[in-house]
Amino acid sequence: MSQPEEYNLMEASKLQSLTEKLDRAIDSLSQTRNFAKVAKIQPLFDIVRRVLQQEGGCAVVEERAQRLEEAGIFAGSDWAQPHILIPTLSTFSLKSPEPNTVVIEALSELRLLAVAMGDYIHPTMSREQAHHFLTQVLAINLELLFGVAGEAEREQQGKLAGIPRALFRHLAERIGYEHVIDQLIEEIWRILQQRPIQVDSVKQMITQIAICQSNPDIDLGASGQGADRLISSLYGPTQACREDPGVAVYLERLEGMDSGALQYEATGFARAMHDTGLVSPYHAVLLRYLLNHGDHLLAEGMGLSSTGRDCLLCYADLVRALIDEAIHPETAQGIFGLAQLLERGILYQPPLAPALWRQLALPLSAYSNERLALAFGPSPSARAWLLQGVLCMLGQPLGVGQGNNPTCQSARALSMWAYNDPDYLLQMVVWAARDDEIIIHFEGQPISSRDSLSGVATEIPLDLDPVSMLVVPHLDRIYAEMGRRCIGRPGDPHRWVNPEFHGWWSGRGFRINVDVETGKLDQLDDFLRHFYASYHPYYNGNQPLIHPQPAGIAVTDSAARFIGWHAITILRVSLDPREVMRVYFFNPNNDSGQNWGDGITVSTAGEGERFGESSLPFEQFASRLYIFHFDPLESGELAIIPAEELSEVNARISRSWGVDRLPANELQASPGTT
Amino acid sequence: MSKSDAQNYNPEKGYVALLGWSLNAVEAADRFDRRYVVVAPDWAQPYCDEHDIPYVPWNFERLNDRSLEIAQTLKEMGVDISIPLFEETVEWAGAINSVLLDNPRLFGQAMLLRDKALMKRRAQLGGIRVGIFEEAHDKEDVVRFLKRVNQTLLKLDGDPNDPIHLKAFDKAGCLGHRVIRTPDEVDTIPDEEFPVLMESHLDGWEFAVEAWIHNGKIKFLNISEYVTLGYSVFVPATPELEKYRPEITRQIEKLIKTFDIEFGFIHPEYFVTSDGEMYFGEVAYRPPGFKVFELLEQAYGFNAYHGMILAFDPKTTEQEIDAFFPKEVVDAKGHAGCFGVYPRRRVVSHLQIPAETEDHEYFESHELAAPVEETVTKRTAFGTHWGLVYFFGKDPHILRDLLKHQEDLDFYV
Known part of the structure; x- marks a missing residue:
């Protein structure tokens, strides 16, 4: 017998013996009375993990999915109710360093696979639902299907990392690759409509699709049609680079073009960029080439409207210098930032042009250089990366994301400054990048980011845009220090921290509907009436919101259960195209289209949102709000809201995050509905 | 709990009371054909209420005047017999069963089984071979016993002593078990551990x-x-x-x-x-x-x-x-064994099952949890392990050597 055969036989017998153990463990759990299952579940988790780590293990577990579920392996966990599961969360579970979390998620997917294949008639999940769910999970985790394991993954998960990969291979083979792709394309468009600054993961997914399409072994059938625009916007938006010839060849071709042809190229790139929010590296080649041509072609190449073009003409030298320094094939995404920056007209604010000149010449500290090079690579240069980041943040203030870090406060502050006080943001960038120190005053006392040792985040984040990467660690420490200085004060520290941290325009008036001591709801009706009086145009004298205001949200999951407190910015309140009063807000997390349960789904496009805005009808928003700021000098008369609307909002609160927070006397007033 | 999960018991058979809280015992009783009731301290009440487990609250401290009360309660409920699950409930079972079965001797028997010194005397009287043993009330007793045992063994001054074993009178298994070899080690015994039972070491x-x-x-x-x-x-x-x-x-x-x-x-x-x-x-x-x-x-x-x-x-x-x-x-069908894991290092940060253990054909499962604290408290007595690892296989010698080998492995690193 040859050695590989012998090895295969050995592996097969190992799977065989593990399968027997698995069957015994399933039987043992299913015989156990319900009340003792939780204590007996660990051995089953263990054996499932070991089976999944074997070649062919996924199929073994899929075959036993129904028995596993009926034995009670999901009992008491979210996975017991597959209809409330959210595909996006699967990524976090599957990348967890905790074996049980990885195993239960993988098990759940294999169970849904059995349901989707019609092998398992599930009480709460239909075949179609299961199928739909799995395609979403596959789409979101496509990098696990096609990509190679990253260093971080290995470091965090070790041998566990093999499980999600084997799982996705198995899922894709059973479901069919063609289903994955269409779902994925839809998902990518939904994310792109929010115009995030960070598009690396989106680019990665598009690249995966392109690879799939060109692989003759993968039959995509009729699917994947909608991917053309996405793929071409990255790899060949125009006629002259359609076949992805490489930047050197493309530059040669440009050199042979007359102005008519250049104009054609410029329009093509601009259209692709504004369609998708993605910028092709070829676009950077063109724009640099156009530096030697007239402003007209440059404006055309960025797809500028009359506002943007005016701005470009007024500050032609500055814009050219910015392009020259910041725009390279690697940093092409900065073109979109620059175009949006010009469209916003913020260059007309007196400090901004000189501040950008300063940015252009800014020497970076050794530490900043090192951080940027570590995250983005040495080419073109740390300075170019930072400048590109600055352009993007100023152009897409609502595209800021916190990455996978608990720093929503700092991300919100950066976004707010970029939106409302851009030269202040540029000042912060200078201090952080050049001096490695930011000082913000709190009630007259300076707080240096150097003296405050620990922030909210325990690790230095790497999954951020260049500006956030340098500035957030400083802001995070200062924010935490401000919190520490409020220790001992009654109530919630955000009352003092928010205005001092974000800026003078954050209202000094502060309202919270949770009693910090007890965690119970507090003066709910007054809170809501005050919120309506401050923000709702029908109750505040039709006054549109002037400055963005920090606010706090009780985030709930799709089953309307409380998850945590989250910082957002209220941007505006107005009627949507269907004449519904909506709150438009900024959410610093990376994908704002969230399902908060009880029929509340945050919309990110199609309800009058601008790029990066989230929105909810006013009363739905009010039902998740727990902190807002107001100007104490404005008349504080509480709004007379129709009783019906007030009780509707109240009901939404008590059905979701307020369920365990009802004050005792209210409980007595309304005995349980059961 | 679903309706179908309710216990089906045979009314012809006995009604048993489990003394002490053990989830495994309760779980087993619940799917057996005897009616049962759990007698446990009141902290078990919420769990029993939540899961419809028949329950009578009782705090097992030392037997006292109220001891009869629980026996009467159980008798009135129609309970036929009580079953001790822990060392601490053995004397309670004796007291209760003497009432339930109207047999006062059962109580005396339980007291014998609860006291290691009494137990040894009784065994000796019955013609069963036991080692040399004695009660110790203070450290001096221990030193004297250590010397006498080694004199009996004809050891000379300077010869390494045979060790003696110290055990609490009324604790289960290894709890409070110490091995003493020299008079110096006697000083490490805290005073509150006395009185103890001392035994000569048996090589065997x-x-x-x-x-x-x-x-x-x-x-x-x-x-x-x-x-x-x-x-x-x-x-x-x-x-x-x-x-x-x-x-x-x-x-x-x-x-x-x-x-x-x-x-x-x-x-x-x-x-x-x-x-x-x-x-x-x-x-x-x-x-x-x-x-x-x-x-x-x-x-x-x-x-x-x-x-x-x-x-x-x-x-x-x-x-x-x-x-x-x-x-x-x-x-x-085979041989089943388990290994109790003690961390071997002074500082540990996470649980890591050794690959050779997990990949072994005989490895079944483990019930180890991730460490809560990074520093491991030093073991003074025999102590408590951090969890068990289970093995199962056909060959008892492979199993034995495998279990022995686990002692050389790090499960916590």
């Missing part, structure tokens, strides 16, 4: 027995082989130990007679010396630690708690219990 092979007794007869006798005391055990034993089974059976019969045990379950420990002589260590009237019941279930397929309920229930018939138990050793 230590093993334990689990025996289910009905009408004064052994219905099932298991020999548990220790690989290393406090670390690992497996069942059934190797043929080398099983060859003593006839002699061991005679010893257990002697024990049953000496302690006048009519029914129930005993868990004695013995030494067998190189010349084949058996020395009695101690006996407990409750389930053994180290999850031997779970090992038995894996090796033979019967639930040891069910066996215990049968052995205690006065309404159990001879045929019923004979049909329940398999034939020792020959009916076993």
Whole structure:
């Protein structure tokens, strides 16, 4: 017998013996009375993990999915109710360093696979639902299907990392690759409509699709049609680079073009960029080439409207210098930032042009250089990366994301400054990048980011845009220090921290509907009436919101259960195209289209949102709000809201995050509905 | 709990009370055909209420004037017998059963089984061989005993001493167990541990027995082989130990007679010396630690708690219990063992099952949890392990060596 055969036989017998153990463990759990299952579940988790780590293990577990579920392996966990599961969360579970979390998620997917294949008639999940769910999970985790394991993954998960990969291979083979792709394309468009600054993961997914399409072994059938625009916007938006010839060849071709042809190229790139929010590296080649041509072609190449073009003409030298320094094939995404920056007209604010000149010449500290090079690579240069980041943040203030870090406060502050006080943001960038120190005053006392040792985040984040990467660690420490200085004060520290941290325009008036001591709801009706009086145009004298205001949200999951407190910015309140009063807000997390349960789904496009805005009808928003700021000098008369609307909002609160927070006397007033 | 999960019990059979809270015991009772009730401290109440587990609150402290109260309560409920699950409830079972069965002798018997010094005296009176033992009330007693034992062994000054063992009178298994070799070590014993029982060290092979007794007869006798005391055990034993089974059976019969045990379950420990002589260590009237019941279930397929309920229930018939138990050793599907993990390093940060353990064909499962604290407290006595690792396989020698080998591995790094 040859050695590989012998090895295969050995592996097969190992799977065989593990399968027997698995069957015994399933039987043992299913015989156990319900009340003792939780204590007996660990051995089953263990054996499932070991089976999944074997070649062919996924199929073994899929075959036993129904028995596993009926034995009670999901009992008491979210996975017991597959209809409330959210595909996006699967990524976090599957990348967890905790074996049980990885195993239960993988098990759940294999169970849904059995349901989707019609092998398992599930009480709460239909075949179609299961199928739909799995395609979403596959789409979101496509990098696990096609990509190679990253260093971080290995470091965090070790041998566990093999499980999600084997799982996705198995899922894709059973479901069919063609289903994955269409779902994925839809998902990518939904994310792109929010115009995030960070598009690396989106680019990665598009690249995966392109690879799939060109692989003759993968039959995509009729699917994947909608991917053309996405793929071409990255790899060949125009006629002259359609076949992805490489930047050197493309530059040669440009050199042979007359102005008519250049104009054609410029329009093509601009259209692709504004369609998708993605910028092709070829676009950077063109724009640099156009530096030697007239402003007209440059404006055309960025797809500028009359506002943007005016701005470009007024500050032609500055814009050219910015392009020259910041725009390279690697940093092409900065073109979109620059175009949006010009469209916003913020260059007309007196400090901004000189501040950008300063940015252009800014020497970076050794530490900043090192951080940027570590995250983005040495080419073109740390300075170019930072400048590109600055352009993007100023152009897409609502595209800021916190990455996978608990720093929503700092991300919100950066976004707010970029939106409302851009030269202040540029000042912060200078201090952080050049001096490695930011000082913000709190009630007259300076707080240096150097003296405050620990922030909210325990690790230095790497999954951020260049500006956030340098500035957030400083802001995070200062924010935490401000919190520490409020220790001992009654109530919630955000009352003092928010205005001092974000800026003078954050209202000094502060309202919270949770009693910090007890965690119970507090003066709910007054809170809501005050919120309506401050923000709702029908109750505040039709006054549109002037400055963005920090606010706090009780985030709930799709089953309307409380998850945590989250910082957002209220941007505006107005009627949507269907004449519904909506709150438009900024959410610093990376994908704002969230399902908060009880029929509340945050919309990110199609309800009058601008790029990066989230929105909810006013009363739905009010039902998740727990902190807002107001100007104490404005008349504080509480709004007379129709009783019906007030009780509707109240009901939404008590059905979701307020369920365990009802004050005792209210409980007595309304005995349980059961 | 769903309706279908409600217990179906046989009204012809006995009604048993479980003394103490053990989830495994309750779970087993719940799916057995005897009506049951859990008697446990009031912290068990929310759990029992939530899961519809029949429950009577009782705080087992020292026996006192109110002891009769719980016996009366159970009697009024129609309970036939009480079953102790922990060392601390053995005397309670004796007191309660003496009322339920109207047999005052049961209480005295329980007291014998609860006190290690009394137990040894009784064994000695019954003609059972025990080592040298004595009670110690302070440190001086310990030093004197250590010297006397070593004089008896004809040791000269300067010869290394044979160690002596110190055990609490009334604690289960290894709790409070210390080994003392020199007078200096006596100083490390905290005063509050006194009084203790002192025993001479026996060089030999230590093993334990689990025996289910009905009408004064052994219905099932298991020999548990220790690989290393406090670390690992497996069942059934190797043929080398099983060859003593006839002699061991005679010893257990002697024990049953000496302690006048009519029914129930005993868990004695013995030494067998190189010349084949058996020395009695101690006996407990409750389930053994180290999850031997779970090992038995894996090796033979019967639930040891069910066996215990049968052995205690006065309404159990001879045929019923004979049909329940398999034939020792020959009916076993294999050998099941477990290993108690102690962290070997002073500072640990996470749990990591060694690859060679996990990849071994015999490896079944583990119940280790991630460490809560990074620093490991130093072990003074035999201490408590951090969790068990289970193995199962056909060959007892492979299993034994595998269990021994685990001692050299790091599970916490």
